[in-house]
Amino acid sequence: MSRRDRRDVVVVGGGVVGAACALALAAQDLDVVLIEARTPARWSADAPDLRVYAFAHDSAGLLGAFGAWDDVRATRAHAYRRMQVWDAGGGSELAFDADALGMRELGWIVEHGLLVDRLWTRLAAAGVDVRAPARVEALEHDADSVSLRLDAGGRVEARLAIAADGAASTLRTLAGIGTQSRDYAQAGVVGYVESALPHRDTAWQRFLATGPLALLPCDGGRSSIVWTLPVEEAARVRDLDDASFADALTRASGGRLGRLAPVSARAAFPLRRQLADTQLQGRVLVIGDAAHVVHPLAGQGVNLGLRDVIGLADSVADARSRGARWDAPQRLARWARTRRSENAVAAHAFETINRVYSTEALLPVLLRSHALGVAGALPPLRNLLWKRAAGL
Numbered sequence: 001m002s003r004r005d006r007r008d009v010v011v012v013g014g015g016v017v018g019a020a021c022a023l024a025l026a027a028q029d030l031d032v033v034l035i036e037a038r039t040p041a042r043w044s045a046d047a048p049d050l051r052v053y054a055f056a057h058d059s060a061g062l063l064g065a066f067g068a069w070d071d072v073r074a075t076r077a078h079a080y081r082r083m084q085v086w087d088a089g090g091g092s093e094l095a096f097d098a099d100a101l102g103m104r105e106l107g108w109i110v111e112h113g114l115l116v117d118r119l120w121t122r123l124a125a126a127g128v129d130v131r132a133p134a135r136v137e138a139l140e141h142d143a144d145s146v147s148l149r150l151d152a153g154g155r156v157e158a159r160l161a162i163a164a165d166g167a168a169s170t171l172r173t174l175a176g177i178g179t180q181s182r183d184y185a186q187a188g189v190v191g192y193v194e195s196a197l198p199h200r201d202t203a204w205q206r207f208l209a210t211g212p213l214a215l216l217p218c219d220g221g222r223s224s225i226v227w228t229l230p231v232e233e234a235a236r237v238r239d240l241d242d243a244s245f246a247d248a249l250t251r252a253s254g255g256r257l258g259r260l261a262p263v264s265a266r267a268a269f270p271l272r273r274q275l276a277d278t279q280l281q282g283r284v285l286v287i288g289d290a291a292h293v294v295h296p297l298a299g300q301g302v303n304l305g306l307r308d309v310i311g312l313a314d315s316v317a318d319a320r321s322r323g324a325r326w327d328a329p330q331r332l333a334r335w336a337r338t339r340r341s342e343n344a345v346a347a348h349a350f351e352t353i354n355r356v357y358s359t360e361a362l363l364p365v366l367l368r369s370h371a372l373g374v375a376g377a378l379p380p381l382r383n384l385l386w387k388r389a390a391g392l
């Protein structure tokens with residue numbers, strides 16, 4: 001293929017992270033191709049997506065830069081103003097409050113399907129060349145470029161390839177990048193519920209010996225649940241009839257919002273930690289779940305992926321402002337080191353919290369109740385914890 005046909009960037013995977021990456025780089029006048037295995041279904045207001053995210057301020061800022069955030073927000077994004085964390089074992093509670101932090105809201109609860117939909121509607125106008133449905137089958141790369149062969153036929157050649165194709169990333173494997181994984185033997189049960197008491201725009205999180213239960217406030221007084229349980233227990237709970245599920249969930253929540261009743265289908269997804277050994281191999285970059293899968297207890301999975309994108313877009317902009325090469329190997333290596341280190345710290349921190357709280361052993365119970373109390377009683381520490389999680 002001649003140099004004239006070489007694109008700047010090929011992004012593989014058009015989930016939230018890959019689609020946002022394609023738009024962020026196209027906004028910097030890079031010539032971007034996006035390859036996605038499945039063309040996403042259109043989002044419908046009548047069929048709420050069971051997969052929701054606690055969307056952070058910096059993630060909203062990224063989408064705002066290419067005009068998608070106002071649309072998402074006006075369509076359906078529920079601002080949450082408080083977060084309340086407590087331990088079923090007793091002790092103090094940790095509370096975050098937007099007013100106390102001088103903010104209008106701590107973040108927003110947003111559906112995965114709505115985000116993907118609003119990102120995809122912008123791809124064509126942004127000049128992104130979309131190939132879907134198409135899968136990557138083979139990779140060749142040298143010092144200056146990558147060449148990807150697609151199952152649909154044909155090749156795409158670019159200066160850089162970005163693997164955003166999720167936890168089982170094909171491109172990461174083709175690039176020879178290994179992963180370290182830990183199976184938590186837990187699954188997250190998700191669904192929507194109504195509560196007898198109002199959710200008060202608060203994200204509630206209760207730590208139980210079986211794993212954390214989160215209740216995330218949504219429109220219409222509903223809450224979205226993410227209930228972490230041992231795998232077999234998660235399957236059993238997911239399949240309970242509605243009345244038995246309501247009983248079990250109300251008990252697990254400690255009755256904080258009164259009786260909880262399911263108002264949607266339920267699903268369960270397996271939980272693990274997985275970290276790619278590196279986020280850069282030659283001219284292949286790895287971002288999002290392809291690089292890091294974390295425990296959903298802090299709702300940070302998609303935010304970490306979007307921080308990979310923010311870091312990359314900032315690096316490209318910085319290179320441009322200096323008249324330097326945006327894809328210089330040292331520049332990419334610096335991005336990869338910073339991101340790998342932040343993602344590894346986050347993944348291990350969430351894992352530690354999950355492990356310390358998922359036990360009834362006396363010492364951890366005493367220590368964790370005390371720790372919540374200490375963190376809650378010291379406003380500077382509480383604010384720092386929040387700002388780290390909220391991307392401020």
Ligand SMILES: Cc1cc2nc3c(=O)[nH]c(=O)nc-3n(C[C@H](O)[C@H](O)[C@H](O)COP(=O)(O)OP(=O)(O)OC[C@H]3O[C@@H](n4cnc5c(N)ncnc54)[C@H](O)[C@@H]3O)c2cc1C
Binds near residue numbers: 302
């Ligand atoms: C069932 C499920 C439920 C979840 N629920 C929650 C939740 O409630 N809260 C939470 O915080 N996190 C949740 N997560 C995690 C969260 O969805 C991820 O952190 C987030 O989606 C990562 O985004 P991503 O774009 O990196 O990857 P993905 O969303 O996995 O997107 C990867 C994309 O790549 C495409 N693709 C895959 N292989 C190829 C290929 N070979 N060629 C081309 N394209 C390819 C896929 O079709 C997909 O569109 C859930 C994950 C799953 C699987």
